[in-house]
Amino acid sequence: xxxxxxxxxxxxxxxxxxxxxxxxxxxxxxxxxxxxxxxxxxxxxxxxxxxxxxxxxxxxxxxxxxxxxxxxxxxxxxxxxxxxxxxxxxxxxxxxxxxxxxxxxxxxxxxx
Numbered sequence: 001x002x003x004x005x006x007x008x009x010x011x012x013x014x015x016x017x018x019x020x021x022x023x024x025x026x027x028x029x030x031x032x033x034x035x036x037x038x039x040x041x042x043x044x045x046x047x048x049x050x051x052x053x054x055x056x057x058x059x060x061x062x063x064x065x066x067x068x069x070x071x072x073x074x075x076x077x078x079x080x081x082x083x084x085x086x087x088x089x090x091x092x093x094x095x096x097x098x099x100x101x102x103x104x105x106x107x108x109x110x111x112x
Contacts, residue, residue: 014038017111028099034110036096045104046085053095062094 017037022028027049030036035053052064059072065081067074085104086092099108 014109019109022101022108023105025101030110036099036108037111038109039092040107041086041088041090042105044085044087045106046083046102048102049098049100051096051098053097063092
């Protein structure tokens with residue numbers, strides 16, 4: 001595993017931390033010690049749940065079904081995904097602790 005220059009943070013390529021193919025509308029939680037860090041849309045998909053694993057201490061907020069609209073959150077004027085469907089081939093990156101589809105199929109990729 002390569003390290004980012006000047007950092008102790010390991011750099012992982014998508015897929016090295018594991019992943020899954022999600023096709024149903026049941027609630028999904030990643031394996032113990034992992035979070036979803038990337039989502040690739042296989043067929044047009046919308047989410048019932050997309051729970052961001054935010055780190056409020058570092059002011060890091062991720063794309064989700066709900067956002068923290070403001071200077072100490074996702075940014076002033078930020079919008080959530082709501083019921084918007086994502087088109088085939090779309091990738092989104094972040095950190096999520098739970099995912100539930102309302103429609104579609106997606107690939108989920110994990111990291112610690």
